[in-house]
Amino acid sequence: MLPACSVIGILGGGQLGRMTALAAANLGYKTHIYTPEENSPASQVAYKTTVAAYNNAKALKAFAQSVDVVTFEFENVPAETIRILSEVKQTHPSLEPLYIAQNRLREKKMATELGIKTAPFLPVSSLGELENAFREIGYGGAILKTAELGYDGKGQVRIRGLEECEDAWKEMQNQPSILEGFVDFACEISVIIARNEEGQVATYDINENTHKDGILRVTRVPSSVTPDVENTATQNAIRIAEHLGLVGILAIEFFVTREGEVLFNEMAPRPHNSGHWTMDAARTSQFEQFVRAVAGLPLGSTERTTDVTMHNLIGDDVLVWQQYLERPNVKLHLYGKTKITEGRKMGHVNYLGTE
Numbered sequence: 001m002l003p004a005c006s007v008i009g010i011l012g013g014g015q016l017g018r019m020t021a022l023a024a025a026n027l028g029y030k031t032h033i034y035t036p037e038e039n040s041p042a043s044q045v046a047y048k049t050t051v052a053a054y055n056n057a058k059a060l061k062a063f064a065q066s067v068d069v070v071t072f073e074f075e076n077v078p079a080e081t082i083r084i085l086s087e088v089k090q091t092h093p094s095l096e097p098l099y100i101a102q103n104r105l106r107e108k109k110m111a112t113e114l115g116i117k118t119a120p121f122l123p124v125s126s127l128g129e130l131e132n133a134f135r136e137i138g139y140g141g142a143i144l145k146t147a148e149l150g151y152d153g154k155g156q157v158r159i160r161g162l163e164e165c166e167d168a169w170k171e172m173q174n175q176p177s178i179l180e181g182f183v184d185f186a187c188e189i190s191v192i193i194a195r196n197e198e199g200q201v202a203t204y205d206i207n208e209n210t211h212k213d214g215i216l217r218v219t220r221v222p223s224s225v226t227p228d229v230e231n232t233a234t235q236n237a238i239r240i241a242e243h244l245g246l247v248g249i250l251a252i253e254f255f256v257t258r259e260g261e262v263l264f265n266e267m268a269p270r271p272h273n274s275g276h277w278t279m280d281a282a283r284t285s286q287f288e289q290f291v292r293a294v295a296g297l298p299l300g301s302t303e304r305t306t307d308v309t310m311h312n313l314i315g316d317d318v319l320v321w322q323q324y325l326e327r328p329n330v331k332l333h334l335y336g337k338t339k340i341t342e343g344r345k346m347g348h349v350n351y352l353g354t355e
């Protein structure tokens, strides 16, 4: 158990790091952010910041020496970075969950090995392989995704017919990829699960998520799924967290088909946008839960206190932030980002009770 005033080192300076730093402060911890970015959202509210590149071994070692435990707020941390850090200090989560989550093929194989269903998928590393894969699983349409480094719908191309394969492959620029059968889903859901070193596990109510252009827009809780679907998704999440020996927090996204099948899509071993509602509508927010898990504290209650809808403020959406202040059932969270760009997550609002 980390004593009060210990320092939690966080790799990454985005909004997830910012909200984690705020939660850590409430529990009496300090945070030290490591990010290449000056004036990052997280460093604005942290005790200390190191601005350096993720491949700067000297800076990484000094950072690890100056903190009591290391964690991260994004999953594309280079594996070598974690290796360097973990030689000096304990990192939570460990390299294993991160390594798997960094690659769509690895995570889907893991799910399959655990008996968890996914959309049909095949690895693709050439145009010929893509065409063969499309013939095999693309009959209802398909999506080609880069195996690594895609986020918010980036690095993805929809393929409707064999003749579209060539252009799609050009867009991938020869990067190792995965072809997935297109799922005509009834809805998309996610599960947020925390696990600590003692093996205590806590899950939240299922999130029902609406995406536009590959970016999460809205999360509703409670979701519209049946208790059976809720149970399957939650049990799958527990199986994955235990398999990974997770210490921290993990978000897992699933598609729910019209027949009520629950298909694993992807996971992220960090707090997740679809869990932002917990800041205002759960006894323990996902950020506090994350800090508790990383600091070796008992996990908190995940009980939901009200119905809630979370809306992201993306790009220009944020310009009308003041209007939310007039609404008694709306909680506003801004990320301290000065530059607005298209598709950039600038903040979010939680509507408590009815929207």
Ligand code: AMP
Binding pocket: 119, 143, 150, 151, 152, 153, 180, 181, 182, 183, 184, 185, 188, 211, 214, 215, 253, 265, 266
């Ligand atoms: P991802 O980065 O895998 O979460 O994909 C971003 C969004 O694209 C998802 O949230 C879905 O809305 C959509 N999508 C991704 N994969 C598929 C699929 N196999 N079938 C249908 N829609 C998908």
